[in-house]
Amino acid sequence: MSAPAHRYLSLGAGVQSSTVLLLAARGDIPTFDAAIFANTGWEPIAVYAHLRRLEQLAAASGMPVVRVAAGDIRRDALDPAHRFASMPLFTLGPNGERGMARRQCTGEYKIKPIKVEVRRRLGYPHPTRVPAGVVAEMAIGISLDEIGRARDADVAYMRNTFPLLDLGWRRQDCLAYLTAHGLGDTPRSACVGCPFRTDAEWVRLRRDDPTGWDDAVAFDAAIRHGSARANAAGQPLRGQFFLHRQRIPLNQVTLRPRADAQADAPGCGPWTCPHPDTVTEPTPESSATSGREVRH
Ligand code: SF4
Structure with missing residues (x-):
């Protein structure tokens, strides 16, 4: 296999990937051809403000930050004409069964647009076949304390790399580095209405971003009986979200x-999306919705 001619950073704009971007921007690790941010359209205002800061920082070092998107997760979920890429919603069945909806949103709104961008930059946009040996490196911000989340890429044209693992850095090292360079307030990156929030994070959203909190409350009510599309098709959820x-x-x-x-x-x-076990009760949860996983 030939050496990758393209090197990219998957920028989620949370602590770890912000650290990787800063390391590259400061010349502490080799730079990237671009940092790619997949915009779901529903990040908290603090994340967008932080992203603008990262964009300036990266630009000063000659590294572009590219925003890509496959839609607007909130708007699409409430649009009867749009396919619902299921979010990891908590479900309550008609007889009190507790479950979780399958998570398709990360694949649809984050992984898919990044792969589209990588293929475009490689010169082989979908559905053109990417020839064997044409590979882009994708740096992913996973720290040593999250090593179990490091995976190989699932397509031959991408090779995942893990700069923080190479450095042996833990989350605390990342926070120390960010703090030393004025980015100690890097927020957690996740959709405003992501069900993977802990109570501490819901409290923070309500306190620091009342508009975001109101938005999440409104979305929670709007999604109660299933996706807008399913309801428009006369197939309301058996149970509640x-x-x-x-x-x-x-x-x-x-x-x-x-x-x-x-x-x-x-x-x-x-x-590096969180696993439900990180935020849910330790009781077994069953998948309450069906649907095919997104493949790209
Ligand atoms: S933050 Fe939550 S809702 Fe948004 S893409 Fe990730 S899992 Fe889905």
């Missing part, structure tokens, strides 16, 4: 934030 694991309306939940290290769930990067 909720954003919060207590499976009651978000604005009625008594939030009980934990003060320990588990208070925050990991952010949602394209290849």
Whole structure:
């Protein structure tokens, strides 16, 4: 296999990938041809503000930050004419069964547009076959404490690399590095209404971003009986969807934030989305919706 001619960073704009971008921008690791941010359209305002900061920082070092998108996750979910890429919503069945909807959103709104961009940059946009040996490196911000989330790419034209693992850095090292360079307030990156929020994060959203909180509350109510498309097709959900694991309306939940290290769930990067176990009760959860996983 020939050496990759293209080197990219998957920029989720959370702690780890921001660290990788900063390392490259400062010349502490080799730079990238571009940092690619997959925009779901529903990140908190703090993430977009942080992203603008990263864009300036990267631009100063000659590294472009490219925003790509496959739609607007919130708008699409409530659009009866749009296919619903299922979010990991908490479900309550008609007889009180507790489950979780399958997560398709990360693949649809994060991984897919990044792959489209990589293929375009390689010169082989879908459906053109990418010849064997044409490979782009994709750096992914996974720290040593998350090593279990490091995976090989699932397509032959991408080779995943893990600069933080190469450095042996843990999340704390990333935070220290960001803080040393004025980015210690890097926010967690995840959609405003992502059900993978812990109570500490819901409290923070309500306190620091009341508009985002109201938006999540409204979305929670709007999605209660299934996706807009399913309802428009006369196929309402058998049961109910909720954003919060207590499976009651978000604005009625008594939030009980934990003060320990588990208070925050990991952010949602394209290849580093959190596992439900990080934020849900340890009871077995079953998949409550069907649908095919997105493949690209
Ligand atoms: S942050 Fe949550 S809702 Fe958004 S893409 Fe990731 S898993 Fe889906």
